[in-house]
Amino acid sequence: MAKPDNRADNEVHLQQHIDHTFENLREAEDYLDEHADEISSDEKQSIEEKNDRRKESIKSFIAEKRDESQQ
Template identity: 60%
Template structure:
């Protein structure tokens, strides 16, 4: 039998994902600034591309938090 949908901790979980993603972006940017002269253009582009995808994920997480907040208000 399927478990009932428990969304009580979704906002907290999403916020933790946001915090982790921001931390990963900052670490990658720090790495780029510290090692810019030591890494290839390809590696730099890969890191920048990954950070761009992370920024897109942040937007999606924030949108999900808004949806969860609306859902919780409507219960």
């Protein structure tokens, strides 16, 4: 038997994802600020690319949360 689709707490879960992703983004930026002169350009580029993906994820989570709140 399939589990019923319970979306009651989707907004809460999405907000948790937003908060967690934003925290990771901030930590990576802080790391770059503190260690930019100590890390390789490849590592710096990798972190910056990952942060770009995090920013896109945050935008998507916010859009999805907005959609959930209108249902």
